[in-house]
Amino acid sequence: MLSIAALHTYYGHIEALKGVDLEVNAGEIVAMIGANGAGKSTLLMSICGNPRARSGRILFEGRDITRMPTFEIVRLGIAQSPEGRRIFPRMTVLENLQIGATTAPGRFEEGLAQVFRLFPRMEERRQQRAGTLSGGEQQMLAIGRALMSRPRLLLLDEPSLGLAPMVVKQIFQVIRDINASEGMTVFLVEQNAYHSLRLAHRGYVMVNGRITMSGSGQELLANREVRAAYLEGGH
Amino acid sequence: MEYFLQQLINGLTLGAIYGLIAIGYTMVYGIIGMINFAHGDVFMIGAFIAIIAFALVWTTGLASIPLAILLVLVVTMIFTAAYGWAVERIAYRPLRGSFRLAPLISAIGMSIFLQNYVQLLQGARIKPLPPLISGGVILTEGNGFAVQLNYTQMIIIVVTVLLMAAFTLVITRTALGRAQRACEQDRGMAALLGIDVDRTISLTFVMGAALAAVAGLMFALYYGVVDFFIGFLAGLKAFTAAVLGGIGSLPGAMLGGILIGLIEAFWSGYFSVEYKDVAAFSILVLVLIFRPTGLLGRPEVEKV
Ligand SMILES: Nc1ncnc2c1ncn2[C@@H]1O[C@H](COP(=O)(O)OP(=O)(O)O)[C@@H](O)[C@H]1O
Ligand SMILES: [Mg+2]
Numbered sequence: 001m002l003s004i005a006a007l008h009t010y011y012g013h014i015e016a017l018k019g020v021d022l023e024v025n026a027g028e029i030v031a032m033i034g035a036n037g038a039g040k041s042t043l044l045m046s047i048c049g050n051p052r053a054r055s056g057r058i059l060f061e062g063r064d065i066t067r068m069p070t071f072e073i074v075r076l077g078i079a080q081s082p083e084g085r086r087i088f089p090r091m092t093v094l095e096n097l098q099i100g101a102t103t104a105p106g107r108f109e110e111g112l113a114q115v116f117r118l119f120p121r122m123e124e125r126r127q128q129r130a131g132t133l134s135g136g137e138q139q140m141l142a143i144g145r146a147l148m149s150r151p152r153l154l155l156l157d158e159p160s161l162g163l164a165p166m167v168v169k170q171i172f173q174v175i176r177d178i179n180a181s182e183g184m185t186v187f188l189v190e191q192n193a194y195h196s197l198r199l200a201h202r203g204y205v206m207v208n209g210r211i212t213m214s215g216s217g218q219e220l221l222a223n224r225e226v227r228a229a230y231l232e233g234g235h
Numbered sequence: 236m237e238y239f240l241q242q243l244i245n246g247l248t249l250g251a252i253y254g255l256i257a258i259g260y261t262m263v264y265g266i267i268g269m270i271n272f273a274h275g276d277v278f279m280i281g282a283f284i285a286i287i288a289f290a291l292v293w294t295t296g297l298a299s300i301p302l303a304i305l306l307v308l309v310v311t312m313i314f315t316a317a318y319g320w321a322v323e324r325i326a327y328r329p330l331r332g333s334f335r336l337a338p339l340i341s342a343i344g345m346s347i348f349l350q351n352y353v354q355l356l357q358g359a360r361i362k363p364l365p366p367l368i369s370g371g372v373i374l375t376e377g378n379g380f381a382v383q384l385n386y387t388q389m390i391i392i393v394v395t396v397l398l399m400a401a402f403t404l405v406i407t408r409t410a411l412g413r414a415q416r417a418c419e420q421d422r423g424m425a426a427l428l429g430i431d432v433d434r435t436i437s438l439t440f441v442m443g444a445a446l447a448a449v450a451g452l453m454f455a456l457y458y459g460v461v462d463f464f465i466g467f468l469a470g471l472k473a474f475t476a477a478v479l480g481g482i483g484s485l486p487g488a489m490l491g492g493i494l495i496g497l498i499e500a501f502w503s504g505y506f507s508v509e510y511k512d513v514a515a516f517s518i519l520v521l522v523l524i525f526r527p528t529g530l531l532g533r534p535e536v537e538k539v
Binding site for chain 1: 421423424
């Protein structure tokens, strides 16, 4: 479904992605783990064309999207809950969700019903200004907003960052849920290796802008290097 | 008291015109963070288009004045909006993402260009609009002074109130308005949700110009003359109104416009006509000292 080959992305002279190859198949949950600064967010944002990859190729459902404008890429059925959530703080929860449905206005009611079912808290808070939500609620809103476009591929950037363990559990349960019930393909990047590898069918490890390892979630969880670098001590 | 009432009416009329122009400044500032210095000249172009449209409508022999005004209003809004759209495409869009001062310099260039363009096409002399609407209603009379609300003022105030209400609905209730507010808060995120940011910015210029066009038409009706330079002072005052109300805030632009109109009217009415502009700008300075973000502007620091 998503196929990335030899992707290079730069910030000025800094090379943030140094030739990334990866594959996400329809129906999968794929996790990418890596330390802070490895290039995970850059990869997710490069898929959506901001920053634009300098070289390499990104295919979505067989279509070359490497040079497409961001809003057109998104219209093909890719949604992202980005790093830092980036909800619109001065708009209500409902307005945020309405904007999420920009590319699928005809399926607004359906999307809203799903988001309210997955995150009942959003229904309670629908008229509240999004900037006044708690961190966990903002994360739910960011994911809910992404779901409003009825995407076929959902990109999640560190959905567990800074959240209480209970909320992390709830959010990972929701990801499992939408994947199982609707077959939605999910590509998430995480520092939280334990939860994300347990959730994912397959995983990749990114170090310094390069992919150093890949395998099934179980394999990576059992791998000694992965355990030493990302699991032991802290997680 | 009668004199006071009369100045109030005059001030509200002026304020309506400034408020309509101020909305264009504040919206563009909100969405791309720059002052569109050519906006006053877009207003001036609107006034010229209105005069030309009136002349054309007369040649068709249309007898009903309200219908003629409505027709001219629509035509003026459409053509002026096209100018607003072109200004953004030509002068600002190519500079998006370049250094901060670039679009500002481009805006000043655009402003000078538009003035020269109109001067070249229409001449430097003032253009009159024959009085279309005469008369009015006497509200009260006393001390040998009659308070008059003339029909032109009535039209200006009513049309402005209707337009501002419609405009507020568009911003708060429609998908376009949400897209505009989203671009204002986080342009990159808006694009990530499938919003065509360039198109949304274009439409913002179009809307601002359409409102300025109405202000131009009203200016022509109210004063009866226009020239290629009217955009400078009116633009400056509308900009002042936008800053006074809190730049980026729509209700602020409306409030600021009305306040500047009232200050100007009362100052000329009670003190001296010569210093009315100084009065408006002095009040602006005072407000900014005590409220740097303007009357309804939101503080820069935002808890997210
Ligand atoms: N906007 C930016 N400008 C310059 N450098 C950046 C920018 N964003 C990220 N980087 C750099 O790119 C590298 C990868 O960052 P990022 O993709 O955010 O990593 P991760 O998401 O894995 O923590 C880091 O070295 C970071 O400093
Ligand atoms: Mg990151």
